Amino acid sequence: MAALLLGAVMLVLQLQLVPCRPAMPGAGPSQQELVRKAATLQDEVRDSAAPNGSVQQLPQTIIIGVRKGGTRALLEMLSLHPDVAAAENEVHFFDWEEHYSQGLDWYLSQMPFSYPHQLTVEKTPAYFTSPKVPERVHRMNPSIRLLLILRDPSERVLSDYTQVFYNHVQKHKPYPSIEEFLVRDGRLNVDYKALNRSLYHVHMQNWLRFFPLRRIHIVDGDRLIRDPFPEIQKVERFLMLSPQINASNFYFNKTKGFYCLRDGGRDRCLHESKGRAHPQIDPKLLNKLHEYFHEPNKKFFELVGRTFDWH
Numbered sequence: 020m021a022a023l024l025l026g027a028v029m030l031v032l033q034l035q036l037v038p039c040r041p042a043m044p045g046a047g048p049s050q051q052e053l054v055r056k057a058a059t060l061q062d063e064v065r066d067s068a069a070p071n072g073s074v075q076q077l078p079q080t081i082i083i084g085v086r087k088g089g090t091r092a093l094l095e096m097l098s099l100h101p102d103v104a105a106a107e108n109e110v111h112f113f114d115w116e117e118h119y120s121q122g123l124d125w126y127l128s129q130m131p132f133s134y135p136h137q138l139t140v141e142k143t144p145a146y147f148t149s150p151k152v153p154e155r156v157h158r159m160n161p162s163i164r165l166l167l168i169l170r171d172p173s174e175r176v177l178s179d180y181t182q183v184f185y186n187h188v189q190k191h192k193p194y195p196s197i198e199e200f201l202v203r204d205g206r207l208n209v210d211y212k213a214l215n216r217s218l219y220h221v222h223m224q225n226w227l228r229f230f231p232l233r234r235i236h237i238v239d240g241d242r243l244i245r246d247p248f249p250e251i252q253k254v255e256r257f258l259m260l261s262p263q264i265n266a267s268n269f270y271f272n273k274t275k276g277f278y279c280l281r282d283g284g285r286d287r288c289l290h291e292s293k294g295r296a297h298p299q300i301d302p303k304l305l306n307k308l309h310e311y312f313h314e315p316n317k318k319f320f321e322l323v324g325r326t327f328d329w330h
Contacts, residue, residue, distance in 0.1 A: 084147025
């Protein structure tokens with residue numbers, strides 16, 4: 020209850036800064052209703068903190084995607100900062116109806132306890148490609164800062180397949196080869212969901228309907244893998260955090276083949292499910308993938324005013 024009180028008041032303060040779009044039918048309580056509700060609770064908020072002064076806060080930052088773009092790595096690296104409190108699990112509040120229907124009270128209950136000076140962050144990669152999510156996030160807080168991490172679209176498709184493939188292997192279930200998904204009647208299967216998730220310009224247009232580009236920081240997922248420190252520095256600046264993460268927080272693990280983290284003398288790496296080798300794919304089919312994404316990539320570069328080192 021205490022966390023709910025504080026979260027409601029914080030929400031009011033955020034909403035009063037920037038006017039939100041009109042509520043859609045069935046979208047939940049209006050901002051005016053939230054304001055009235057929170058106004059009656061403000062006097063009780065002073066007593067809402069836990070004995071150590073920590074509270075649950077609605078996120079001031081959300082990592083919105085993209086799936087298999089490096090969202091877990093980004094969250095773990097960002098968690099090195101002492102002023103960041105990260106939700107441990109993917110919350111799926113804005114994209115799963117059974118969660119969204121429970122309201123902001125439920126969403127707040129999924130957040131970690133944090134101190135007032137800390138930034139609360141949650142990550143759910145499916146947000147980026149879910150049509151309903153941008154408006155729902157905007158209704159909650161139009162001033163929120165969003166983090167989007169992207170990789171070469173072709174590589175992301177292969178990673179997408181690899182994750183699902185290993186999920187089936189662990190359950191001892193058969194799974195078709197990637198060629199069976201990518202090719203139909205001798206042509207590239209453009210209905211394959213993994214391909215659609217990599218059409219970044221389509222999904223970005225939806226987000227830009229509700230948020231200006233200055234509210235969305237795009238992390239280069241390929242560079243984050245090769246040299247994480249410079250990318251994390253950019254994230255710190257975007258989130259207006261003091262520069263606390265250092266190059267010494269990263270070290271290359273030759274066994275795993277990617278960078279791991281060093282925090283207060285303690286070493287930790289991402290789960291073994293990360294960094295798995297992609298399936299072998301015919302070079303001609305890979306070239307078809309590169310050709311398919313050539314024009315969509317150009318559209319995305321024009322949309323965000325920035326280029327990436329993608330095929």
